[in-house]
Amino acid sequence: MFDRAEIAVKAGNGGDGVVSFRREKWVPFGGPDGGDGGDGGDVIVMADSAVTSLRAFKQKRYYKAAGGRNGGGKRKHGKKGENLLLTVPVGTVVSYKSYIGGDALIADLEQPGQQAVVAKGGKGGFGNTHFATSTNQAPQIAQKGEEGEENSIILELKLIADVGLIGYPNVGKSTLLAAVSAAKPKIASYPFTTREPILGVVEVGQRSFVLAEIPGLIDGAHLGRGLGHDFLRHIVRTKVLIHLIDGSSSSPAEDMVLVNTELSLFDSALAQKPQLVVVNKIDLPQVKARLAEIKDSFTAVGTKAFFVSAATGEGLPELMTETMSLLQSAARSEAGIKIQKKVFHPQPRSVVPEVHKEGDTFVVTAPELERMVTRTDVTSPRLPWELRRQLVRLGVTKALERAGVKPGDSVRCGNFEWEWQ
Ligand SMILES: Nc1nc2c(ncn2[C@@H]2O[C@H](COP(=O)(O)OP(=O)(O)OP(=O)(O)O)[C@@H](O)[C@H]2O)c(=O)[nH]1
Ligand SMILES: [Mg+2]
Numbered sequence: 001m002f003d004r005a006e007i008a009v010k011a012g013n014g015g016d017g018v019v020s021f022r023r024e025k026w027v028p029f030g031g032p033d034g035g036d037g038g039d040g041g042d043v044i045v046m047a048d049s050a051v052t053s054l055r056a057f058k059q060k061r062y063y064k065a066a067g068g069r070n071g072g073g074k075r076k077h078g079k080k081g082e083n084l085l086l087t088v089p090v091g092t093v094v095s096y097k098s099y100i101g102g103d104a105l106i107a108d109l110e111q112p113g114q115q116a117v118v119a120k121g122g123k124g125g126f127g128n129t130h131f132a133t134s135t136n137q138a139p140q141i142a143q144k145g146e147e148g149e150e151n152s153i154i155l156e157l158k159l160i161a162d163v164g165l166i167g168y169p170n171v172g173k174s175t176l177l178a179a180v181s182a183a184k185p186k187i188a189s190y191p192f193t194t195r196e197p198i199l200g201v202v203e204v205g206q207r208s209f210v211l212a213e214i215p216g217l218i219d220g221a222h223l224g225r226g227l228g229h230d231f232l233r234h235i236v237r238t239k240v241l242i243h244l245i246d247g248s249s250s251s252p253a254e255d256m257v258l259v260n261t262e263l264s265l266f267d268s269a270l271a272q273k274p275q276l277v278v279v280n281k282i283d284l285p286q287v288k289a290r291l292a293e294i295k296d297s298f299t300a301v302g303t304k305a306f307f308v309s310a311a312t313g314e315g316l317p318e319l320m321t322e323t324m325s326l327l328q329s330a331a332r333s334e335a336g337i338k339i340q341k342k343v344f345h346p347q348p349r350s351v352v353p354e355v356h357k358e359g360d361t362f363v364v365t366a367p368e369l370e371r372m373v374t375r376t377d378v379t380s381p382r383l384p385w386e387l388r389r390q391l392v393r394l395g396v397t398k399a400l401e402r403a404g405v406k407p408g409d410s411v412r413c414g415n416f417e418w419e420w421q
Contacts, residue, residue, distance in 0.1 A: 003089075003157035005057035006097060012040025012081030014122035014145030015068035017130070021138065022074075032139055033075045034128035038068030040121030040148040041081035045094050045155070047109035048087040054155050057086075065119070068145055071127045078124055081148075091160050094118060097152035106153075118153050122146030125371055131386070141386055144371035161199055161212030162327055164235045166263075167244035168255060172280040173213045174198070176244060176310035180320055181211060192216070204324040211323075212238065217259060222266035236267060239330045240323060241275045247287035247307075252279055253297035274326050276306060278319060283309040353396045355403040362405050362420070364413040366396050373416040387418070 015037025022030025043065045063086060069078035088094075088109065094116045095103045107116035125143030132139050165173050169191030177183050181200025186193050194215040202211050214235055218225060235241065243259065245252045256277055264271035279294060281287055287294075291307070298305040306322070308315030353366035372390060391397045400411065400420070409420045 003054045005054040005155045006061070007057050007153050007155065008062045008150070009043040009084075009086075009119040009153055010062075010064045010150045011043050011119035011121040011148030012065040012067040013148045014038070014040045014124040015070040015078035015081075016145045017125035017127035017142035018071045018073065019128045019140055019142045020073035031137060032128040032132050033073055034142050035071030035073070035076040036078065036127045036130075037071050037124030037143075037145040038078035038080040039124045040068045040145070041065030041083045042117050042121045043084045043086065043119040044115050045086050045088055045092070045107075045109070045118050045153075046115045047090045047092060047112055049090050049112045051087050051089045053089060054092070054157055057088075057155055065121060065148065067148070068121070068124045070145070071124070071142075075127070075129060080124075081121055083121075088155055089157050091158050093156045093158060095154045095156075097154050103154055119149040119151050122148040131390075133389075136386065136389075139386060140383070141372055141390075143368070146367065146371060160210070161197070161238050162209040163202075163211045163240045163242060163323055164238035165211055165213045165242045165244060166217050166235065166259065168246065168249075168259060169193075169215070169218065171244045171246040171249075172310040173215070173244055176242075176280065176308075176316070177211060177213045179310050179313055180316055185213060202320055202323075204320050207324060209324060209327055211242070217262060219258060219262060221262055235263070235270055235273075238273070240326050241273050242319070242323060243275050243277050245277065245279050245305075247279045247281045247291075247294060248284055251297070252294050253301055253303070256298075256303065257301065274330055276319070276323060276326065277303050278306040278308055280308055280310050282307050282314065283312045353394060353399045355396075355399045355405075357403070358412075360410065361417070362400055362403060362409060362411045364396055364400065364411060366394055366399075366413060369394050369396055370414040373413055384418075384421070 017036045018034040020032065020034040022033045024030055043063055063084055065084035066081035068081045071078045090109065090112050092109050094106045094109065096106060097103055106118060109116065123146045125145045128139045128142045131141055165177060167173055174185035174187045174194055177185055177198060177200050178187065180202050183198055183200030185198045192215070194213055196215065198213045200211050201208050243256060245255050249255050260271060277298065282291065295305065306315060306319050308319055353364060353369065355362055355364055357363070369390065405411065405420050407421055411418055411420050
């Protein structure tokens with residue numbers, strides 16, 4: 001019933017910033033002119049109505065966006081890495097896979113064109129022009145590009161029913177579903193046999209639609225009575241309703257009005273949905289006997305009803321053909337509505353530096369500092385001075401002091417270790 005795929009995505013790394021100085025014939029001390037690295041490309045998932053299944057993602061499971069290019073001299077910025085766009089069927093739910101349980105929802109791509117960023121590209125590193133100050137005109141440091149995000153993603157396609165089969169319990173919904181599709185719902189002569197929505201595919205000529213039996217529609221269902229109103233929410237997503245009524249009930253037309261009242265109490269939009277009113281069980285002698293009377297009662301409330309027998313199949317082909325054409329006209333009027341495109345973004349990651357102790361060493365976790373020090377020229381005499389400035393700027397000094405660092409202690413960040421002064 002559900003289509004599902006798990007993939008790994010890796011966004012592009014950011015390009016590195018560079019250390020470079022202006023060299024011109026008549027300018028003896030050119031200033032820094034190292035350009036920034038370009039940002040890495042994002043991995044983006046987008047809903048596209050031309051895509052119908054997640055099959056492609058079961059064959060190829062690893063997707064990687066392009067990295068940003070490194071910066072150059074003369075303030076040349078590196079090119080941004082191109083985004084990688086993965087197209088999925090409309091109705092795909094995208095979430096992060098969690099290995100400790102509780103997968104986190106990223107987006108529910110319900111409309112064509114909606115997008116979700118599933119791995120953010122790494123930021124390009126700053127070139128040395130960013131590090132010049134009034135007292136340091138020749139900074140020897142530049143930032144390394146940030147790593148692109150890497151995530152495990154779950155794609156799940158919810159089969160959205162085109163047509164909802166509604167009606168009071170025991171009216172013959174399961175019987176009808178079983179008669180027109182390959183679905184095999186349980187059928188029994190008591191109410192609430194069906195306890196959750198059941199889907200079936202109905203074929204009409206070359207075309208098909210998905211029909212769903214929606215159980216639990218009783219008086220007070222909108223208040224949570226019976227099976228609760230969870231299932232009423234499924235009706236919201238369908239385009240057309242088949243409203244089934246038991247012909248052997250004392251007043252079929254009244255049943256129809258009551259069920260429709262229940263629908264509009266839950267959501268007034270539901271009452272507006274195109275609906276086919278269908279009287280079932282016309283094979284029963286007591287129903288046959290009062291067929292004319294039942295017809296009149298529907299005409300009296302302004303409704304044209306269909307008459308079928310889910311048990312014998314009488315009237316079902318005509319009903320399915322009618323449903324198909326109603327569905328097509330509903331789709332046509334929907335196509336005229338302009339849909340707002342939404343883009344979902346993941347939460348930004350935290351950049352607050354953290355400090356923990358490993359033995360006597362204070363270990364700093366600060367991605368920005370790490371990227372800087374791995375690229376630094378450690379032989380530069382200006383290094384201690386520059387490092388100190390950056391530590392203050394990034395809030396690392398504060399974090400270390402809070403952790404109780406004292407002069408003489410050793411401090412490490414990435415693969416760079418130094419003595420605290
Ligand atoms: N004679 C006759 N009996 C029918 C017909 N359709 C359904 N039934 C009977 O009505 C009873 C209920 O049928 P179901 O298909 O289980 O009805 P339902 O609406 O799915 O009921 P719940 O899922 O329990 O709410 C069963 O005993 C069926 O055999 C019909 O067209 N003619
Ligand atoms: Mg049923």
